[in-house]
Amino acid sequence: MSHEDPGEFEKRTREVLEESTARLDGRTLSRLTQARHAALEKQGRPARPAWRTVMPLGAAAAGVLAVVMITGPGGEGTALGPANSAVDDLELLSDAPDFVDDGEDLEFYEWAAGEIES
Amino acid sequence: MTSRALEQFLASVEKRAFKIAQLGLRNDDDALDAVQDAMMKLVQSYGSRNSEEWRPLFYRILANRIHDMQRRRTVRGRIMAWLPMRTDDEDEEYDPVAQAPSPEVTPARRLEIDEAIGTLEVAIQELPPRQQQAFLLRNFEGLDVAETASAMGCSEGSVKTHYFRALESLRARLGEVF
Numbered sequence: 001m002s003h004e005d006p007g008e009f010e011k012r013t014r015e016v017l018e019e020s021t022a023r024l025d026g027r028t029l030s031r032l033t034q035a036r037h038a039a040l041e042k043q044g045r046p047a048r049p050a051w052r053t054v055m056p057l058g059a060a061a062a063g064v065l066a067v068v069m070i071t072g073p074g075g076e077g078t079a080l081g082p083a084n085s086a087v088d089d090l091e092l093l094s095d096a097p098d099f100v101d102d103g104e105d106l107e108f109y110e111w112a113a114g115e116i117e118s
Numbered sequence: 119m120t121s122r123a124l125e126q127f128l129a130s131v132e133k134r135a136f137k138i139a140q141l142g143l144r145n146d147d148d149a150l151d152a153v154q155d156a157m158m159k160l161v162q163s164y165g166s167r168n169s170e171e172w173r174p175l176f177y178r179i180l181a182n183r184i185h186d187m188q189r190r191r192t193v194r195g196r197i198m199a200w201l202p203m204r205t206d207d208e209d210e211e212y213d214p215v216a217q218a219p220s221p222e223v224t225p226a227r228r229l230e231i232d233e234a235i236g237t238l239e240v241a242i243q244e245l246p247p248r249q250q251q252a253f254l255l256r257n258f259e260g261l262d263v264a265e266t267a268s269a270m271g272c273s274e275g276s277v278k279t280h281y282f283r284a285l286e287s288l289r290a291r292l293g294e295v296f
Contacts, residue, residue: 009289010257012296013238017258020235021133031150032132039157040125043165 124165127172128157131259135180138254141242142184152187156180177255177269185247234295241291245284248272252280253288 132153139149156179164175242250248270255266256277266281267274 009293009296010285013288013292014257016231016234016238016296017137017254019231020239021137023231023235024133024136028136028146028150029133032136032153035150035154035157036125036128036132038154039128039161040121042158043121043124043161 120165123169124161124172127169127176128160131173131176132157134259135176138177138258139180139184141239141254142247142250143187144243148187148191152180152183155183159183173259174261174265174268177259177261178271181251181269181271237292237295238288241288245287248276249280249284249287252277253284256281 135153135156136149139152140146143149143152156176159179160172160176164172167175242253245253251270252266255261255269256263261269263274263277266277270277270280
């Protein structure tokens with residue numbers, strides 16, 4: 001196409017992206033509809049109770065702390081990687097405000113902590 | 119009334135939002151999760167706001183969610199690397215329905231579109247994150263500079279810079295094709 005015309009290039013890229021979006025498969029479209037309905041059902045409902053946010057976060061943080069203790073300076077599990085990485089991870093987890101809203105990830109970190117401890 | 123307006127708004131943005139998340143996360147399931155989280159957050163926290171504010175707010179939430187997921191993926195990768203003989207793919211099954219394309223397009227046209235989409239999407243995925251965001255919000259979603267700045271949490275000048283650089287990169291890479 002005529003890439004000498006900036007407007008034409010922008011128009012062309014937009015058209016291709018629109019085409020890509022128009023060709024989303026039925027399963028994706030269905031899941032988007034479900035997501036929309038699930039979101040609308042939340043309208044007017046209070047946010048998650050505080051105890052549900054604090055307890056899983058504490059469990060996840062405890063798991064990561066266990067990793068720090070195992071792999072930190074003087075620890076035994078040197079094969080698990082540098083201690084600084086675990087500290088960075090702990091900071092990242094405590095720094096992520098949306099972390100507590102994701103039950104799937106909480107389950108993962110709880111499971112990972114259990115795997116490391118066992 | 120507000121509920122109806124919210125539904126119409128979400129229905130109007132969900133496909134493009136998914137595509138933006140898909141390009142940022144390179145994973146359909148993660149993209150769907152990001153879009154659903156953004157929808158829920160908008161409805162719960164900002165549903166009572168003026169409807170004109172919803173679009174930049176929604177894309178701000180989505181951008182933050184994509185960023186969180188990218189960072190979390192990095193942490194998850196580190197933890198998985200610590201655990202012996204485990205992979206993320208063990209429990210995944212091939213789903214032919216999920217892989218099936220939409221059936222309406224002829225094979226020749228599909229091939230042409232596939233090539234164009236594939237080339238463009240790879241080029242977009244390789245842009246720096248802020249350029250990618252500016253390009254998709256401005257060019258694809260159609261936000262104006264002020265709305266894009268609100269969605270990206272930066273100045274309008276930064277939006278213009280990111281967008282200009284994104285266009286230059288894409289034009290340099292795709293000029294021959296497009």
